[in-house]
Amino acid sequence: MRAMPIPSDHPLLLSIVDDLAVQGWSQQNIFLPEALTLELAAECRKRAAEGELAPAAVGRGPAQEIREGIRGDHIQWLEAGQAAICDRYLALMDNLRLAMNRGLFLGLEEFECHFAMYPPGAFYLKHVDRFRDDDRRMVSAVLYLNDAWLPEHGGQLRMYLKNAVEYDVDPVGGCLVVFLSGEMPHEVLPANRERLSLTGWFRRRGNEPF
Ligand code: OGA
Ligand code: MN
Secondary structure: OOOOOOOOOOHHHHHHHHHHHHHOEEEEOOOOOHHHHHHHHHHHHHHHHOOOOEEOOEOOHHHOEOOOOOEOOEEEEOOOOOOHHHHHHHHHHHHHHHHHHHHHOOOEEEEEEEEEEEOOOOOEEEEOOOEOOEOOEEEEEEEEOEOOOOHHHEOOEEEEOHHHOEEEEOOEOOOEEEEEOOOOOEEEOOEOOOEEEEEEEEEEOOOOOO
8 A cells, every 4th residue: 555645744734724723614626636536436336336335324322313304325434444545545534633633732533434325316404513412523524526526416515604604515526525513514415416425523532431
């Protein structure tokens, strides 16, 4: 495996840190080179074809429920050591974690992420990424894996910014959106084609038993 080309003091990572400090979110349209995005997309599609993606649940712990009226995506959590391309992404996100800790003093200790596939028509209603009973999720990071996505395909990430401003992001392959998990209400609009992403959360350590 080649070394990750992006160290934790890379300007791309520092500009994400700056954006988070100034406005609480960041959009990087060319975060990953196309070859890496294509490889991650192929890995996601392979897992979907093998039936490894399962309907996502809402909530956590014993209160988890599958509710397609709230979110209709299918997911699989990444584990280290399954695929070289995923390990490269995890290494890159670890450098982003270090950059955020250095610049924002967030004390982030972990990153968890899952592939997500939204079938045509699926959506995720407006929500925040922090659970009511668990405030460990500090920063959300969504990487899009879609080839040749056009605005008319739908599937935008709609963020509800301050002062009632709505901001939509097209889920174009290679684009990364990062935001403060507890402060950014957002939703996924339905698309008329399959929509792939790799969605993750940086967490600080909690003192919970599970
Ligand atoms: C999520 C989410 C956004 C997206 O999985 O919590 O909000 O654009 N995803 O896929
Ligand atoms: Mn979310």
